[in-house]
Amino acid sequence: MAAASILLLALVATGCTDTPKPPDKRSPAPDVHIAAVGDMNPEQNTDPDSPSGRNGAAITRLVQDNAIDAFMGLGDFQYSTAHCADYVHYWTPLWGGTKPKLYWVSAPNHDWEPGRNEDLAKYMNGQCEGDAQKAAINRERGFVPNGQPYSKDFGNWHFAFLSSALWRYDKGDAAAATDWLDKDLGAAKAAGKTLAVVYHEPYFTSDTEEHGRAGDQKPWIDLMWKYRVRLTLSASQHNYERTCPVNNADKCVDDGMTAFQVSTGGIDTRPFTSRPKYIAKRFSDTRGFLRLTLHDDGSFDWTFVPTTGASTDSGTRAAP
Template sequence: MAATAALLLVLVATGCTDTPKPPDKRSPAPDVHIAAVGDMNPEQNTDPDSPSGRNGAAITRLVQNNEIDAFMGLGDFQYSTAHCEDYVHYWTPLWGGTKPKLYWVSAPNHDWEPGRNEDLAKYMNGQCEGDAQKAAINRERGFIPNGQPYSKDFGNWHFAFLSSALWRYEKADAAAATDWLDKDLGAAKAAGKNLAVVYHEPYFTSDTAEHGRAGDQKPWIDLMWKYRVRLTLSGSQHNYERTCPVNDADKCVDDGMTAFQVSTGGIDTRPFTSKPKYIAKRFSDTRGFLRLTLHDDGSFDWNFVSTTGSSTDSGTRAAP
């Protein structure tokens, strides 16, 4: 027994045991830098000093200087009922420089209405005569039909992109997109990703004279809450809003989603006609775009960059 104990001491002292090592920790993913805005260019506008022109130029500089990893196009790119020639003649001169980092969703009416204007998908894939440049997501995936959902990882963040136009025009496809979202978010959550969703018509929003909440999208909101999505990005209202972290019952909760509604790309703004309790910040007197810095641990910083007007918004949300 004494000899055995002595031998064990020798093995420990010389490091010759098979003691398990702790597992290596994953190295943090780098920060992700994003710009986002929707409702961009008025009909037949090519004025570089217009609100739209200023925003397009500012985001283009961020793309050219490699200051952002992605530009999230939140829908309604070119008013009013845009076809190939409209995107090429009006959107490209002011916003075409954002395409190398553009991830987009098709919005109702102004971007896509089946049988009326269906060219956004072609334009983003470089298939419109006069502009062969592809958006970033199209360079990666090829042609993406209007309304088709997709997802993309940026660092440790997983983004799902949804076209809210499905609820207007293709109800069966909206149901299929709901099933897709359930599987997509579930898999990303299981993989340890921080979750975000991009879509055009907001659910968490103040009313305007033109629009209220897009209530038919509640099945998507329920899934976002189920998987504890950290943030959402939308447009449509022609103003700016940010919510408290909110759940699917309109309550401010610590683990809710922060919903940004950023439709200040260049279209005339609209005043608010109601104020839900979950709205933490809003304004309708300023055009500009949102910048986000997303950290590996699920925390993020935001800053609204004013380009026409003086209102702004900035802050930080801590990690869960």
């Protein structure tokens, strides 16, 4: 027997041969491209050259060009107290082209207040006379009631959508949503997903003369920290903010969540009246929207796209 054959037999007998490693069972998911903004259209506005009109047109082009996978509507779609006719006559002409990619949350009280204005859910489901088009989430799931939480996977990213209005209107419903969030994020984390949360009123924010921190939402923030949510999207303040990676105790930490507050959709902006240490970037002189590219490994890139004004923000967060 040849010497090489004898050596091979010896290696096999002693278990010293290299065993090929099984291939990775999961191929990397493709990048996910998102646009996001809240606080969109002033009362009775249909001007395409207004800040709202410019934003609506820019995001509509991204939808039509298939350049984004989702438009995250962060609440306060149509001011001031919107009903079906207001959405159809004012929001649709400027923003209706975004509905094929639209995933939305309802906000208090411009979008939804029980007994006062409850038509946003109907509008998004194509039930308002004059606009039968459904938002993306409604095409997928049918009618989504105002305030009902839901979640959606985009590539390897898992997004939970929450209505902060629950904390104003029904603490019992807010507690139920908290239980839902615990189970939803826990299951997604166990499945290996990177986590993100969308809600309207921000917890991590500078004060303005109108609003401060939405402190009632701390139970949600605690769960976001528990499961190491990677990023959050909110609105409401009529300006733009980005935090450091922050934990539930307002500390900048490597594994914290990057909180974007993007309420620059077209409403008049507000100046800041405080400066929390966790705020890394902010401005209140520009309208525009946020673009995100989410990568399979949990890293992401962001760019604020100005449409009225010149301030911007961009960067990359590395994989965990």
